[in-house]
Amino acid sequence: MMRPADRALLLLVAGGCAFGLCFVDAARLRAAAGADEAERTRLVAQLRLTDLALFTEARYTRHPSQADLHSAFQDHPLALEHFPTGSLISPPAGLLKVGAGDTAAAEGSAAK
């Protein structure tokens, strides 16, 4: 009869193999997804798209990179965010940085 240590070791080796297989499977799926990805890239280039269609509930979640500077506060400046996605995603990168020659920051300060 197999000793408990051998059984545990066997299970851990099996787990380790399954862990390694995740990486093999990832490589396989990546190779298989090449055509689909090319299709997405082609469509983005053809339609001049700027955003993923992940959150279609509001304009600033559908196109977060194109959102108005204060669109989350569209009702009034202190309005609380009312779409759940607003809690999930961060503001557009252009609004977060501060620095000389920064167009978005300049735009932001101009809007204040």
Next chain:
Amino acid sequence: MKLWLAKQRYLIDFTLVSLARRKTRNLGLLFVYAVLVFMLASVTLYTHALRQEAARVLAASPEVIVQRMVAGRHDLIPPGYMEKIGRIRGVQKMEGRLWGYYYDAVTKANYTFMVPAENPPAAGEIVVGPALERSRGLAKNNGISFRSYSGKLHTFIVADVLPQASELVSADLVLMSEQNFRAFFDYPAGHYTDIALSVANPQEVRNVAIKLAAALPDARPILKDEVLRTYASIFDWREGIVLALLSAAILAFGILAWEKASGLSAEEKREIGILKAIGWETGDVIKMKFWEGLLISLTAFLVGFIAAYVHVFHFAASLFEPVLKGWAVLYPRFQLTPHIDGLQVATLFFFTVVPYAAAVLVPIWKAAITDPDAVMRG
């Protein structure tokens, strides 16, 4: 070496039998531990794969989008605006984009109406995204009517459905001709939603944006670099409600581990006392408990990670769907391409396996260096 291995096997044997004596408690701990690793690994794998996907796909998006702002809001580009931009050195090509949102009261969903710059559909025809096809039960050559904001009903024929493979970027799209778009939204002639620019020298993009902002103070240039960085940080954990929910789980597990680390049960103390009384050395007791911590944490890590991989890349992260979907009616069905960041996996391993394996050792060391008689008496 052989002797050392044999000793470790005996220690593991003893550890497993000892764990089996408190089966329910240890299986419960293993389950909670594996679920925690599963949640953390799922979020890590999902967000990393999504960031990678966005970076690759959106690399083909326009170099600069110029919006016009009026009273802090995005406004239409009036005629004459493009001519002013055309005078800026470095601008290679510009195209007015026509797009907008439409709320469909039938499905209570928002669609993105758009005019493709290349190969637009014929007048009276539309091309729809796959999610819209599903939600409205559409097929090629079906007719569909939308009531415009002016109250008029516009009927279109579905000329085609965008490929399923592109759903991540096209789920809610409705492509139509410029003539139909302008008629549907009552768009004034010569006006555009925004302008897509391409710049001759990619090194000059930022300079062109600065010149644009100077020449047209009401313009808001959005660089591709900013779009990519928005998506690089889109699921930033700081803002994530997922992390907020997970932090409760992490805290609960922390309390569990702390409870285990800060004190031993009377039964465990008695066991250590007996082991020491029958001749086990302090080092052996610590090694035994080290194996216990390692076996539990390693098993939990492997089970949690493998389950997370299958969940994210074979079941489309279906457990996250209610969170990601929010209030959106249209949600794209997509299969993320797996991109596993080795460093993230190593970090996850380090922060899940090592602290637990170490946490169980401290109280054991305290108990193991105490006199067996005192330990047994509690």
